[in-house]
Amino acid sequence: MSLAPRLLRSLDPLAVAAGADIPDAVTIGGITLSRSDLLGAATSVAERVARAERVAVLARPTASTVLAVVGCLIAGVTVVPVPPDSGAAELDHMLTDSGAQAWLGEAPEGTALPVVPVRQHARSWHTYPEPGPDTPAFVLYTSGTTGLPKGVVLSRRAIAAGLDALAEAWSWTAADVLVHGLPLFHVHGLILGLLGPLRVGSPLVHTGKPTPANYAAAAGTMYFGVPTVWARIADDPDTAEKLSAARLLISGSAPLPAPVFERLAELTGQAPIERYGMSETMITLSARADGERRPGWVGVPVQGVQTRLRDEAGEPVPHDGSSIGGLQVRGPMLFDGYFGRPAATAECWTEDGWFRTGDVAAIDAAGFHRIVGRESVDLIKSGGYRIGAGEVETTLLGHPGVAEVAVVGLPDADLGQRIVAFVVARDTAPGEQELIDHVAGQLSAHKRPREIRFVTSLPRNAMGKVQKKQLGNGSPTPPPT
Known part of the structure; x- marks a missing residue:
């Protein structure tokens, strides 16, 4: 046209x-x-x-x-x-x-x-x-x-x-x-x-x-x-x-x-x-x-x-x-x-x-x-691997207990960066190891999160984009009961 x-x-x-x-x-x-x-x-x-x-x-x-x-x-x-x-x-x-x-x-x-x-x-x-x-x-x-x-x-x-x-x-x-x-x-x-x-x-x-x-x-x-x-x-x-x-x-x-x-x-x-x-x-x-x-x-x-x-x-x-x-x-x-x-x-x-x-x-x-x-924020370099946060997020969203998720790489003395997932759970929060195993079972093992942090919401801007730079500065939030 x-x-x-x-x-x-x-x-x-x-x-x-x-x-x-x-x-x-x-x-x-x-x-x-x-x-x-x-x-x-x-x-x-x-x-x-x-x-x-x-x-x-x-x-x-x-x-x-x-x-x-x-x-x-x-x-x-x-x-x-x-x-x-x-x-x-x-x-x-x-x-x-x-x-x-x-x-x-x-x-x-x-x-x-x-x-x-x-x-x-x-x-x-x-x-x-x-x-x-x-x-x-x-x-x-x-x-x-x-x-x-x-x-x-x-x-x-x-x-x-x-x-x-x-x-x-x-x-x-x-x-x-x-x-x-x-x-x-x-x-x-x-x-x-x-x-x-x-x-x-x-x-x-x-x-x-x-x-x-x-x-x-x-x-x-x-x-x-x-x-x-x-x-x-x-x-x-x-x-x-x-x-x-x-x-x-x-x-x-x-x-x-x-x-x-x-x-x-x-x-x-x-x-x-x-x-x-x-x-x-x-x-x-x-x-x-x-x-x-x-x-x-x-x-x-x-x-x-x-x-x-x-x-x-x-x-x-x-x-x-x-x-x-x-x-x-x-x-x-x-x-x-x-x-x-x-x-x-x-x-x-x-x-x-x-x-x-x-x-x-x-x-x-x-x-x-x-x-x-x-x-x-989304290209994570962990243990010598280059990992995209998006594919880890997509895999976690496939778990029935996950409503929302944001994956980031946080500094790690051994790995360079460790994969951390911030998860908003559905009615009942799944176990941390259950989610880690869920990712390891569908993606390469090196792409599994090393830590799951349960939160009540993810920080977003007016267009709905997650503001990942606001994540990772606080202590883990306990899962909802």
Whole structure:
């Protein structure tokens, strides 16, 4: 699918002028906006911010956020989406680092920046020329697992390429209805979940909170969710049955546990789609709507993407499905760099032009990819072996007594690192040795955990990703009784 000149091509002023409306283009926060509503109100926003370079948007799941983002895209103004639950230090860093000149729409109390209102019922039919494809659309701040968050600069060209590649992989058309309740300050909910429908022309229903009840109440053909959402739906057979009429169930932002994958397939009659990406790359790997779907694997490269694996010495790793290495990618949807940080940007790229994702993966002979985890926390070097935390986690999740698990490598004087599993048990906690033996019975013996620590919950960020760097600093927690 080629790039269209207009990023949000379903918001075509000529089509609106001719009366070709989409009455339910976006439903969010109890408000339904037609294509005409979106174009008129967002163009009114564009008139207010057209002379700005960058503005901050407090990205609550509201119609105001939608209009703010679309208005900026119409005017060619870069959006800095701000998580609504940002702490004072995070907020100050994002605003200062990005150089945002104003808040657009809602603003936190006590802000020193000017606030530009977003008026839902205002209308303007002024026509703006389409900004150039290299115009920065967003500065998205990463989760900041190592130091302060960095601003990821995504161009209009990259976003268009990424969305078109997904439309091709997922057979996504204007006949679809997308349903999700994801945050509007990350790639998953904002770019895929909002701009995707506006590019393809498919209606969007944002459920506010991504609860099983809200998903069941929305009649969609495509559903986006993080693994936590899908796990709750898998535990709710009535909801899962109501989603069985959907065309695609798509999971991302964190690995989907194999038992959840299999339970969803059993209850809905279809295996979920898993895909892989990050703020810097958008989505580069995905199972296809017309292709194979495997639990624990995130599919094949999407249109225009190439991948490769390298070991610590920079040497190629065989694509045999089991050997693991650092995943490197290249393609048209990659970011333009970290805002104001040329040195940090340069560090992410190889001399021959590949982006180092920082993730560890395996690739099989058919091109299917399995993500093992982050090189910094998920590549465990124990007793001379290189072990991926992900396969140990998947094996532990196959035990009926394990609800959630995170595996890390902690310092060990003898082994270098010892494998430690943090386990959230189901109703009755299994014994520590029982879980160790369970892994040793299914994987190589050197991949077994040396220690099991039972916890009541795992630390997660807003997208449901486990924050492993918060684990391992305290003493073992006794199992629940």
